[in-house]
Structures are given as structure tokens and as C-alpha cells.
Amino acid sequence: MGFFTDTSVCIGCKACEVACKVWNQVPADAGPTGSGTSDLAELDLLGMSYDNTGDLGANTWRHVAFVEAPPRTPGAGDVRWLMSSDVCKHCTHAACLDVCPTGALIRTEFETVYVQPDVCNGCGYCVPACPYGVIDVRPDDGRAFKCTLCYDRTKHGLTPACAQACPTESIQYGPLDELRERADRRLEQLKAAGVAEAQLYGRDPGDGVGGDGAFFLLLDEPEVYGLPPDPVVTTRDLPGMWKRAAAAAAGLAVAVAVAFVEGRRR
Amino acid sequence: MTSGTPEPADKSRVEPRRKRGRKRIKGSMVPEAEFTSYYGRPILKRPTWKNPDIPVYLWAGGMAGTSSVLAVLADTTGRPALRRGARLVAAGGAIVGTVALIHDLGRPSRFLNMLRVVKPTSPLSVGSWILAPYAGLASAAAASEITGIAPRLGKQAGWGAALFGPPLASYTAVLVSDTAIPAWHEARDELPVLFVSSAAAAGAGAGLLLAATPENGPVVRLGAVAAGIELAAGKALEKRLDGLPGGVVDAYRTGKAGRWNRAAHVLTTLGGLGALLARRSRAGSALAGLALTAGSLATRFAVFEAGIQSAATRSTSSRRSASGSPAASAPTARAAGWRRNAAPRRSPAPDTCSIAPPAPHPTNVIRPARSATSCPRTGLPLQHGPHHLAHRTGGARSTTSAKRSWFDQRRTRALGELEPCPDVHVDHYSDDLEPFLLVEVGGHPLVDLLEILTRGSVSSPGERLGIAQSRLLRVAEQAGLPP
Amino acid sequence: MSRYLPYLAELQPRAFCEVSPELARERGLVQNGWATLVTARSAIELRVLITERMTPLRIDGGETHQVGVPWHFGHGGFATGDSVNDLLSIALDPNVHIQESKALTCDIRPGRTPRGPALRALVEDYRRRAGLTP
Numbered sequence: 001m002g003f004f005t006d007t008s009v010c011i012g013c014k015a016c017e018v019a020c021k022v023w024n025q026v027p028a029d030a031g032p033t034g035s036g037t038s039d040l041a042e043l044d045l046l047g048m049s050y051d052n053t054g055d056l057g058a059n060t061w062r063h064v065a066f067v068e069a070p071p072r073t074p075g076a077g078d079v080r081w082l083m084s085s086d087v088c089k090h091c092t093h094a095a096c097l098d099v100c101p102t103g104a105l106i107r108t109e110f111e112t113v114y115v116q117p118d119v120c121n122g123c124g125y126c127v128p129a130c131p132y133g134v135i136d137v138r139p140d141d142g143r144a145f146k147c148t149l150c151y152d153r154t155k156h157g158l159t160p161a162c163a164q165a166c167p168t169e170s171i172q173y174g175p176l177d178e179l180r181e182r183a184d185r186r187l188e189q190l191k192a193a194g195v196a197e198a199q200l201y202g203r204d205p206g207d208g209v210g211g212d213g214a215f216f217l218l219l220d221e222p223e224v225y226g227l228p229p230d231p232v233v234t235t236r237d238l239p240g241m242w243k244r245a246a247a248a249a250a251g252l253a254v255a256v257a258v259a260f261v262e263g264r265r266r
Numbered sequence: 267m268t269s270g271t272p273e274p275a276d277k278s279r280v281e282p283r284r285k286r287g288r289k290r291i292k293g294s295m296v297p298e299a300e301f302t303s304y305y306g307r308p309i310l311k312r313p314t315w316k317n318p319d320i321p322v323y324l325w326a327g328g329m330a331g332t333s334s335v336l337a338v339l340a341d342t343t344g345r346p347a348l349r350r351g352a353r354l355v356a357a358g359g360a361i362v363g364t365v366a367l368i369h370d371l372g373r374p375s376r377f378l379n380m381l382r383v384v385k386p387t388s389p390l391s392v393g394s395w396i397l398a399p400y401a402g403l404a405s406a407a408a409a410s411e412i413t414g415i416a417p418r419l420g421k422q423a424g425w426g427a428a429l430f431g432p433p434l435a436s437y438t439a440v441l442v443s444d445t446a447i448p449a450w451h452e453a454r455d456e457l458p459v460l461f462v463s464s465a466a467a468a469g470a471g472a473g474l475l476l477a478a479t480p481e482n483g484p485v486v487r488l489g490a491v492a493a494g495i496e497l498a499a500g501k502a503l504e505k506r507l508d509g510l511p512g513g514v515v516d517a518y519r520t521g522k523a524g525r526w527n528r529a530a531h532v533l534t535t536l537g538g539l540g541a542l543l544a545r546r547s548r549a550g551s552a553l554a555g556l557a558l559t560a561g562s563l564a565t566r567f568a569v570f571e572a573g574i575q576s577a578a579t580r581s582t583s584s585r586r587s588a589s590g591s592p593a594a595s596a597p598t599a600r601a602a603g604w605r606r607n608a609a610p611r612r613s614p615a616p617d618t619c620s621i622a623p624p625a626p627h628p629t630n631v632i633r634p635a636r637s638a639t640s641c642p643r644t645g646l647p648l649q650h651g652p653h654h655l656a657h658r659t660g661g662a663r664s665t666t667s668a669k670r671s672w673f674d675q676r677r678t679r680a681l682g683e684l685e686p687c688p689d690v691h692v693d694h695y696s697d698d699l700e701p702f703l704l705v706e707v708g709g710h711p712l713v714d715l716l717e718i719l720t721r722g723s724v725s726s727p728g729e730r731l732g733i734a735q736s737r738l739l740r741v742a743e744q745a746g747l748p749p
Numbered sequence: 750m751s752r753y754l755p756y757l758a759e760l761q762p763r764a765f766c767e768v769s770p771e772l773a774r775e776r777g778l779v780q781n782g783w784a785t786l787v788t789a790r791s792a793i794e795l796r797v798l799i800t801e802r803m804t805p806l807r808i809d810g811g812e813t814h815q816v817g818v819p820w821h822f823g824h825g826g827f828a829t830g831d832s833v834n835d836l837l838s839i840a841l842d843p844n845v846h847i848q849e850s851k852a853l854t855c856d857i858r859p860g861r862t863p864r865g866p867a868l869r870a871l872v873e874d875y876r877r878r879a880g881l882t883p
Contacts, residue, residue, distance in 0.1 A: 018757065044763060045762060099390065120379075123370070124313065128310065128446060129444070137314040223303060237451070241389075241439075248458035249462065252332065252431075253335055259487045259488040260342075
């Protein structure tokens, strides 16, 4: 199961953000994510169009981006006001899950990635491992948090809160095969209607993270929305790293030994 | 990349990147749109690992790992002073490292969760399984050394620690390079060598500091060689990163990481040379050892800070233009994220929406009512010129023309007419929905009727309307209409 | 009401006005800085959001700038800011008796709004220059 977020119909109402926070009891966040302030008197504008959330984080599991992009053809048409609801991608090969030393991050029966808050000890390894910069540690709590894809709801056959709240069905929840088909149809539709820049992001199971469990239809390049253009799961290179580390360890032992051997000779 | 002084080398790095520009508009007459990111925000999260906990752990673990090997070999070759010092350093490093790691946790009370699973995909899990037995064995060896109790067991514990020592010194390279942070991940081939040589230098430095002159032959050689390899590995690392797009190498050269790096170079060079030259002098050896150890610590801080800086600048800057000076125009909501290095987006003349031809975007055009020389309601003469209209966002975008559709009229009424008059007007029209509320069908008010009709299945007329609307939209979708 | 709900307040936490880059350049307004809106009745301070979504209008040959202001803020709750109602005369919607006028003329200038007697002086000055008061 997963999300397909069709940003071409997103109206930037931020209902997903609020629904997510209400259902999951995520605290409201003052200032940019990670600033560590929880005093709501310090709330402030970010000066980024209508986006005052900034990015995904421990206290923001859905984030609506507002991009004021120039028209496709300069001088022709209005500013393109792009909105997109970002979320944890629930990667098929999830770096956060791979590197978690405690097994707090697990893959659920819905093929989603879930942090068990009763196991997480806040080591923070998942934070730099995520190629999308999604998961973060809540400073006042110490543990890592991210979108659960409403595990508690999906277990009981309910739609995740954000998809339920989305008024335009920009956020769609369902089996990934079905969503991918739907996304392909939608992309064709948009291309036929002359939206040449429409593209699917994270749909391809052959990409660096094995395809996203939450993928997107974007109306511009991924960077414009703050998404990495070509994310790669860091553990893809892990076997090579282990080999080199083992060789280095052996080299250390040998070097120390050699230092002694020569010493005895003198 | 986004900060710091521009280097001449920048351009050579940037040029090939531009070619990867926007495929879509390549070859067209359109000036290439350059952008950096979403409002310049980094994509990656800043690592939450604490400073100095983690760099200190990297340093202490490496020093301890080397020291336990030194201790065993010193024991075998009959160097009791070196063995004693190395055993103590091994235990001290293990304890300091463990404490630093536990302190770094968000929930230190749950540190035992680290041993909950064995996960080869998680370097931290593997590292925990290395550190835990290592710390126990190294502490046992040191305890035996200090107290003199059970020297045989102490020796065996020392051998055990020596077995775990080299992995302890090298796994930390995997720990940092198994992340998405470019400065760490892209250095994955060089970091093990750098970390291990840094560990060897620190261990040898500690040995020089603690062991007496006649016994220090091995640590002198180890320190000098390790210092040389550490410097070479650092150079190789920078050379590799230098070839990468996105200015990854700047993370090691600028800011705090750059300062630590330079300090590490100086200290390691001094320590390595000092160890060779002053090996006969106790004080000279101690100073050289101190420099080597400090150099190792500086290296760890440099790598740690480079990762932090790299995470902060990783903002898909790979497409920044080489000549990209920010547009001299006023900053706009998108200016932080968007740069256009070619001609201004709009030609100056048709800067504003004009009225004379049918405007392409009627929502932005306000047509003055009738002759527009006097206010239609008050009859006051209108003043033209640069006066400012304030209106509620999303409201009052009316089109007042000779023939308006019913819908337009209704909309205009509801929102109030936008008039360039003094800001006094009273709207005598009723609200949009009121006529609906009053409509009667067969002597029965329509709204009540809707409620009666829909009772049972759907709770409210609003919901009923919503369902009808979504059905209509489905029809549109099936027909293949654009949204 | 929504100003008091943290989940809503954090989404749009401060009163702001939207201006075009042209107007910003003309008046020296900076992104996320303060601006003062002045009408014949009063002046309020808002944060500036410069956006190309706002375009100057060309009306009968003259250039007219627009300033967009959301109708939401006040002194209470978490999301605070000056109330736009201060700038208006009362024009109530006959159905629900809520302030109904949507558009008016104003001036915009950079910086915060003076308070107390200084505010009165500022508005008086505008009235006098506009010929509203002798």
C-alpha cells in the first residue's frame, strides 16, 4: 500500500498537514523544523510564498510546498504557482530502516516503513541516512519520528488521515500497482492536454531506492519541490565499505605488528 | 557551495554540470532557467549527532583499538611500560567512547536497545557488538594491570581486546560513510584508510606519551608511518571529492571543518617528524606523541564537521549557473529558489495587464465601470495615477462589462464591486445563497425538502451536493478533460 | 477562532500583505520585512510577501498597484497581527453582519507602524495631504 500524490490537482489547502497532526497527535511546531522551539509565541513567517512549515521533520509528516515558478515560456503567461504535499517516501530499499541499530524501524505488512516509538533510543543514525531528509529527531523527546502512513488506521482498513482529508484527491491511497496504473493514466492525460513538463517521481521500481511507496506526479523538476533528483539508498554501497573497512583493520594489525618486528631486529 | 569565497577552481567544476541542465528546453530559444533548490533549503537533514560526543568517540575508539594491539605486542616483546600504558589507554578510550555514545543518544536510558538485534546492514549495530565486548575485555585487562590480580586472565582479556581493536578502529569509517551525506558517503573508499591511520597515529602518540624512551621504538615507527599515511589519505580523499559536482570538497576545506583540517595537517606533520627526530628525548617524544594524538582528534573533528556542513549545503546546487549572479531585481517570494541569468522574464513595456486588447488572464484585469471618469455609484470624479488598491486576497476580481452573465453578476454582487472610489460603500445586495434558502417547490421550502429527501442515506444537503459534484467530476475525468 | 488553534496558527502565523516586485522596488519593501498600510482611517503594520502573483494593473493608462491582505488577524491567539478592519469603515453584510467591504484604496510604506499619538499624527498627515480634512 502507498500514496500517489498528484500535485496537478493540489490546491495548497494544507488540510493534509492538519489532519495528519490531529490524528497522530504531532505537536505544533514553532519556526522552521528542527529549530527546537516549542513556544508558539515564537511562530514566524518564512517568507516562502504560503509555506510557513519549511520542510518535513519530526513534527511535520506532511508538508505542503508552494513554488512560485516562472512561466514555462518567459514572458508568456502567469507565474506558475505549484503546490505539492510532500511526505515520507516509504522507500522499497529504505536507508533509515537498514541503518537502524535497534530494529525500531520496521517494514509493516503494508510494505510501509514504521518507527516503533517504544524501541527507538534516539541514536539518530536514520537522520543522515535518509536521502530525502524526511526523518528527524524530536529535540525535546529524543526519539526519531516520521510519517507512519497511519499504521494504526491502515491496520483497521481505514485510509490514512491525509488522504482522507484531501479535498481534491490529490493524495490517493491504495495498492501500489493500482496507484502506478492510475498515475500512468493521469500522466498520459496531462501530456495529451499539453502539460509537457508533467513527470512521475519515485514511481520507477528500478531507481536508486527501489521505487517509492509514496510517489508523486510533479509539474516541474524534482529540485524545484525540494526533492533530490536521483536519490540512492546509501546501503547499496555497504558491502564495498565493509570490505574496505575489514582490509583497513587487517592493515592496522599488520602495521602495528611490523613496527614491533623491526624493533626487535634493531 | 552556497557560501564561502568563490574560488577560481569553481568554474571548471561548474561547467560540466551546466550541461546537465534542463533537457526539456535545450535547443530552444528559451533562456535556460537556473534554480538551486526549494528556497535554498537543504534537502538533507542536519545530523543530530552531538558535538563533541561523536568526534570524541571516533577518536577515542580508534586510539583504544590501536592501543590494545600495541599492548599485546608490547607484552610479547617484553616492554612492560608500553604494555601498561597501552592497556590503560585502551580501557580509557573504550570507556570514554562508550560514555560519549550513550550521552549522544536521544534516550540514553535505552542504550541497551543497541544490543537488541544483530544487523549487518547497520554499522552502528555491528559497532555496538564490537564495542561492547571490546570495552569489557579492555577494562578487564587494564584492571588486572592496575591491581595485579589474575595477570593470566588479564593477558587473555588483552588478547581478546586486541582481536576487537582493529575492527573498532575501522568500522567507524563505515559508520559515517553509510549515510546520504555527500562528504561522507562519497569518501567511502578513503575514509577507512584515513580513520585507521588516524587511529594508529593516536595510539602511537599515546604510547609515545606514556612509554619510556628505551621501549618506544615500535611506537616511533608506527607514529611516523601512520602520520604519513594519514596525510596521504586526507589528500587522496580531497582529490576524489574535488572531481565531484556540487562542491562536495568544500565541506572539508571551508568553515570549521577547514580549520580543523588545517590544524590536523600541522599537528600530524609535526608529530610524525617529531617522533622520528626526538625519539631519544623523553620530553621530545612526549610532545610528538601529544601532537600525533591531537592531530588525530583534529582529523575526526574535521570529518565530523565536514559532514555537518555538507548536509547543510546539499541543496541540489548541482545546477547552479557558473556566471549566476543573483538578479538585481527586488527579491520575490521565489527569488531565493530561482535564479534566471538571462534576460528579464518580462519585457518592460507590457509590464502590466493592459485593458485595451482582450486580456489573456481576465482574473487579473479590473475593468473600470463604464467611462471610468466618475465613480458609477457616487458620481465623484475618479483620479487616475499610481494609487493603491487593497483588496482581500482572492476576492473582488470582478469583470464589469456591458453584458455580464448571470453568474458574473451574482459573483460581483456577493463580493462587492471593486471601485477606485473613496473606501465608503454599502452593499445593499443580499448574499449569494439567500435566494436558494427562500426558493419554494410546491409550497415547500427547497432546503427543507432536500433534507427530507436525503434523510436516511446522507445526513445533510451539503453532503448530498458534494456527492453530486464528485460524480460530475468523475464524468469529466472519464471524458479525459483536463482538470 | 482559528488563530487560537496551534495547528492552524503555525500554518500562517503572522499577518502579511502581498505586493508585486514592482511595488516593492518602488517603495523599498523587503521580503518578510515590515510594511505599514495607511488609509484615511488608520494605519496597520504587516509583514511583506513579495510575489509575482501580484501584478500592477494598467487602468486607463495609469499604473495601479494592488496589495493583497488576508482578513484574519488580530491581537488574540497564537497567530497575531494587526487587524485589517482598522483600515475600514463599517459596511456590514446584511445576512450575517460581518464586515463586507473587500477593496479600498491605501498607501503602503516600509517600516513598522508608529503607535499612540505618533500613529494619529501619521494618519492626520495623510488626511490633510489628501484633502480629507482642512
